[in-house]
Amino acid sequence: SALPRCAADVPGVTDVPTGLPRSAIVGLVRVVGWIHIDGRGHFVPGLSTPEQVSEARRSPWFFGPFGWLLSDARSLATPIPCRGALALWQLPEDVNQELARVDAPRPSPTRKEPR
Numbered sequence: 001s002a003l004p005r006c007a008a009d010v011p012g013v014t015d016v017p018t019g020l021p022r023s024a025i026v027g028l029v030r031v032v033g034w035i036h037i038d039g040r041g042h043f044v045p046g047l048s049t050p051e052q053v054s055e056a057r058r059s060p061w062f063f064g065p066f067g068w069l070l071s072d073a074r075s076l077a078t079p080i081p082c083r084g085a086l087a088l089w090q091l092p093e094d095v096n097q098e099l100a101r102v103d104a105p106r107p108s109p110t111r112k113e114p115r
Contacts, residue, residue, distance in 0.1 A: 024079035033069035076102060
């Protein structure tokens with residue numbers, strides 16, 4: 001079967017927002033592993049657990065045979081313009097610097113104790 005081309009093509013996904021930013025970075029995630037399922041539907045050992053494979057198989061977002069395991073997803077307050085690519089690619093240096101600036105840890109506000 002053909003792979004879905006967009007969220008609207010994924011079975012079970014009915015509420016797809018419109019008007020989202022394009023050609024921009026809208027958030028950040030941490031890649032913590034991957035899943036690989038071979039052509040016979042068998043789990044291929046990698047950086048994933050059998051539980052993660054089982055969960056991925058139930059997800060409408062896993063199209064297989066490969067999938068990234070993500071954590072710590074967070075959106076950016078303002079999208080950063082950046083053209084994408086069809087494979088893994090290197091961020092342009094100016095975009096990388098802007099991401100480092102907006103994603104830098106913020107100092108906690110100091111709380112003044114009452115006197």
